[in-house]
Amino acid sequence: MTKRTLGLAGILGFLLTWELIPRLGLVEARFLPPASEVLAALAVDFQLTAFWAAVGETLLAWVLGLAAAVLLAVAAGFVVGSSHFLRRFTNSTVEFLRPIPSVALIPLAVLLFGVKIESSLMLIIYASFWQIFIQVLYGVADVDNVAMQTARSFGLRTVARVRYVVFPTALPYLMTGVRLAASVALILAITAELVIGSPGLGREIALAQSGGAISGMYALIVATGLIGVLINLLMRFIERKTLSWHSSIRSEVIV
């Protein structure tokens, strides 16, 4: 059997188990509805404008937050990374701020922005910024000395050196950071909606749960999982496209 059919069999097996657990009464159906019921609810959701609006809100927060984090982190990373002094000077502060869980900022976001998209954005940007910033720092530090000196003796100015030497070296690191940050940003977008109540899929989940629409809630959770899978695929695709010249990608194509 090929890998694909096995994978398909795995999915079917999982759905079958899920279907059987409530049907056989292992868990009460009002707590865990059978898979068929949840998938039917999901199919109904797909036809509702409200569902797509919620998806849109979540994705909007995701895109804006991620884009802002990328811009900030790249700018800060290039400036800090290219100076030995700044790197040492900021090291202790970065190591202290980075592990602070972004959910700790939830109360602050609520106080500052209330239940608006800004509070999601604040959490998303904070969490994704560090992922990318650290990778950019590594990337900028990884620049080959010989390449840098060659560029210098050819008379490349600072801007040109950043563009043609530093940027290509840092790009693979940057893409890794962006890929990690993309899934973190989705987690934080949903979390903010779930806990704070800013508009989006997370709030719909909380509403469905408190309203007792249990199969609706499971359907929305499956939808968040599908969005997560799509984002992962998209990020891998972008990474492959932007780094098509890099050996780590090229070797995969040839072999």
Place this chain on the structure above:
Amino acid sequence: MRIAKSFLYVLGLPALLVLIWWLSTLGATSFFVPTPGTLASTFAKTWFGDRIFTDVLPSILRLLAGVSAAIILGILAGLLIGSIPWLRALTEPVLEFFRAVPPPVLVPVLMLLMGISDSMKVVVIISGCIWPVLLNTIEGVRAIDGVLSDSAHTYGIGGWARVRYLVLPSAGPQILAGVRQCLSIGLILMVISEMFASSSGLGFTIVQFQRSFAVPEMWSGIVILGLIGVAMSFIFQFTERRILRWYYGLREVENAV
């Protein structure tokens, strides 16, 4: 002189930032931003007392229980799935899906299935943290060097010895990368599960402060979460260096060539 210099490097920026913070809140009486002095005294008053035993320690214990269970389960299942190719192909799409589900949405589900209890919070942490460890272990086991694997086979090394001396060391760096992600997700889930459904714990207390507009207390809660995060990351880095000492040594040698 050298020690003084590195001391300056470590403390320079934090001192500068606190100074700016202190100066900017000197005259103003902003409701949202406490002065450093207020924050420090509130911090001591709020957390050095009964709260340590009623809120902080239970939260940390739940976190430790959940994270260690997730790491052990993840590594065991990962070793099993990673070493059997057909099992890996069978489970891969389902696991990819579960990893992509943002873990906080599990809180309402598990609230339904298990009610609100300590064990529900631990299960939330386990079910969110296990995926990075599991998937990284699978990937690490899959990527074992073919020559090493064949040599072990030829020498008749099998069973537990194979796992101990071949599989775990070569998957080690990958597994620990997963553990690192697992720790930060665990902390997030600890806070969220308490914010949602609890009458004690750090997350609950902080939200309670925010709802009653006790702003300096709320900030002190943010600080304590930050400190826990920093402490966890230090302990992790220390352990990682101990476990992977051979790996870093190897990389240094390779880079030097």
